Amino acid sequence: MKLVIFDLDGTLLNTIADLATATNVALEHYGLPTHKEDEYKFFVGNGINKLFERALPEDKRNEEYVMKIRSIFVPYYDAHNSDLSRPYQGINELLLDLQNAGIKIAVASNKYQAAAVKLVKEFFPDINFAEILGQRDGVPSKPDPTIVNEITEHTGISKKDTVYVGDSCVDMQTGKNADVTTVGVSWGFRPKAELKSYNPDFIADDAMMLHKYLLG
Known part of the structure; x- marks a missing residue:
């Protein structure tokens, strides 16, 4: 194993409180009902537009309202x-040990690119990431494998030497669609049973x- 690609939200960082707060601020701005933090664990994972669609009342799940919420949220x-976002316990040490072992590290996220880069650089300044890729215009979101394929091509590391790590069904599908070793983490936003089902x-x-799995 020469390359480990991580999902970001729910895998490296617990970001749910900040995502929930920002979405609720945007919903309140338009006089719409808000949600409890735990509910957002099932809204996230497919990018912010899908997050807004899931958070909106059923009669307002359309492009107009998604863009309204986005204009306040971003x-x-x-x-x-x-x-309120923080790395999960032991993640900083894991990343440092991977780096010290000569293993390349990358991030493949459905968080929009600017936010993904900002958070990774802020919380993991000592890690030399081979690539930090988030959601970008014109690039399909996970579970499409494009983002993982970009990283393996950029690093020149074969898929048989690549591991993809994430906390949700979207991540499990992504890893399998990319034909790389796929690892679930149960400390994130989704139940362990969801991971097992994939x-x-x-x-x-x-x-x-x-x-222990990655480094022995």
Whole structure:
């Protein structure tokens, strides 16, 4: 194994509180009902437009309202996306150990590109990521494998030497669609049963388990 590609939200960082707050601010702006933080764990995973669609009342799940919510969410989230977000326990040490072992590290996220890069650089300044890719115009979102394929091509590392790590069904599908070793982490936003139903190669319950799987 020469390359480990990580999902971001729910895998490296617990970002749910900031995502929930920013979405609720935008919903409140338009006089729409808000949601509890735990509900957002099932709204996220497919990019922010899909997040807004899921958070909106059924009669307002259309492009007009998605763009209205986005217009308030993005500037607020850009200013507040690290207020409450933090790395999961043991993640910093895991990344450093991978780097020290000469293994390349990358991020493949459905978070929009600017926010993904900002958060990764802010919380993991000592890690030399081979690539940080988020959601970008014209590039299909996960579970489409394009983002993983971009990273393997950029690094020149074969898929048989690549591991993809994530916390949701979207991530399990992404890894399988990209034909790389796929690892689920149960500390994120989705239940372990959801991960199991996609038959990943391994499921880690904490960073120590993931460390042992990746580094022995």
